[in-house]
Amino acid sequence: MEARHLTKHFPVHQLRPSRVKQVVHAVEDVSLALPEATVTAVVGESGSGKSTLARLLTQLITPTSGELLLDGLPVGTGSKARREYTRLVHLVLQDPFSSLNAVHSVRYHLERPLKLHGHAGNRDELDGKVRQLLERVALSPADRFIDKFPHELSGGQRQRVAIARGLAVEPRVLLADEPVSMLDVSIRLGVLNLLDELRERERLAILYVTHDIASARYLADTAVVMYAGQVVESGPATQITDSPAHPYTQLLLSAAPDPARAEPPVLRGRGSPPSLVNPPSGCRFHPRCPFAMAVCKESAPPALPVADEQVAACWLHTTERTAAQSKPLATAAADAIGTGS
Structure with missing residues (x-):
């Protein structure tokens, strides 16, 4: 799957309509690719547009x-194309208790997508497929879970049922929207x-989709860092966490728990995310950035290459704004601020 320049603006409902129509700039010009057999993590704090992006990808x-695009071809808009798309692309929601109907059993939840997409067969075949789905998500023996209701399962078991429901129609893309954030730490792994x-x-x-950059490093091949509806950095997950190039990514990493850290973390950047109704001009992170320069307020930075397969949308990485590319980010920023450039 590939997304090109996705943008989503939600209209603001105003009590007193004015000439100026206000919108929430939830997602702004986001492009990404989801190759086969890979995990791409979208990381950012609450309100950065991660979940909205996931819902755009599912066409909700x-x-x-x-x-x-799917396999390089634009996704169709007709009813038949949309039905096929919903079979190939599945969303796993954050809260498994609310995404499963409390009055129906596990069997019902897994049989329903099979019936809707014509994979049911006779009763024996249907029952066999449901049991296979439970085995595929490590809920075994299947007899122990197949007739239980959501309230009879633990959070981790409910999330596995939600994933099994997505696998029922043999999808090619799985969109997991913070699938472990509501689970106990002991069962997240x-x-x-x-x-x-x-x-x-x-x-x-x-x-x-996650706000936990440590779990993104553990699971993902590629990481995409979002802030205020925009992608600020992307590249290999281990490379981004080892050598973050954008000040916001550095802020996320400094705030992440680290058992090996001997001293309290030093947070480079304070404050809260901006309003997406009236986002800041230029770089949206500049009001919180300790390295902000005049150009950051005036114009949005392009995605600049900083390493092999790693790009960051930050003016600090232009040769015109730094004394030398070999300098560390903090040193280059200090020089830029000191000269007032």
Whole structure:
């Protein structure tokens, strides 16, 4: 799957309509690719546009502009094309208790997509497929879970049922919207390992939406960092966490828990995310950035290459704005601020 220049603006409902129509700039010109058998993590704090992006990719909401491609071809808009798209692309929501109907059993939740997409067969075949789905997500023996209701399962078991429901129609893309954020720490690793196994065994392209950059490093091949609706940095996950190039990525990493850290973290950048109704001019991170320069307020930075396959939208990485490319980011920023450039 590939997304090109996706943008989503939500209209603001105003009590007193004025000539100026206000919109929420939820997602702004985002492009990304989800290759087969890989995990791409979208990282950012609350309100950065991660979940909106996931819903755009599932076509639950219509983009203001931009396009989606599957196998290099634009996704169709007809009813038949949309039905096929919903079979190939599945969304796993954050809260497994609310995404499963409390009055129906596990059997019902897994049988329904099979029936809707014509994979049911006779009763014996249907029952066999449901049991296979439970085995595929490590809910075994299947007899122990198949007739239970959501309230009878743990959070991790409910999330596995939600993932099994997505696998029922043999999708090619799995979009996991913070699938472990509402689970106990002790069982998060099991769900992450399940996603990793599905990537290898099912050859799925997985989008992993999270605010936990440490789990993104553990699971993902590629990381995409979002701030205020825009992508500020992207590249190999281990490379981004080892050598973050954007000040916002540095802020996320400094705030992440680290058992090996001897001293309290030093947070480079304070404050809260901006209003997406009236976002800041230029770089949207500049009001919080300790390295902000005059150009940051005036114009938005382009995506600049900073290393092999790693890009960052930051003016600090232009040769015109830094004394030398070999200098560390903090040194270059200090020089730029000191000269007033």
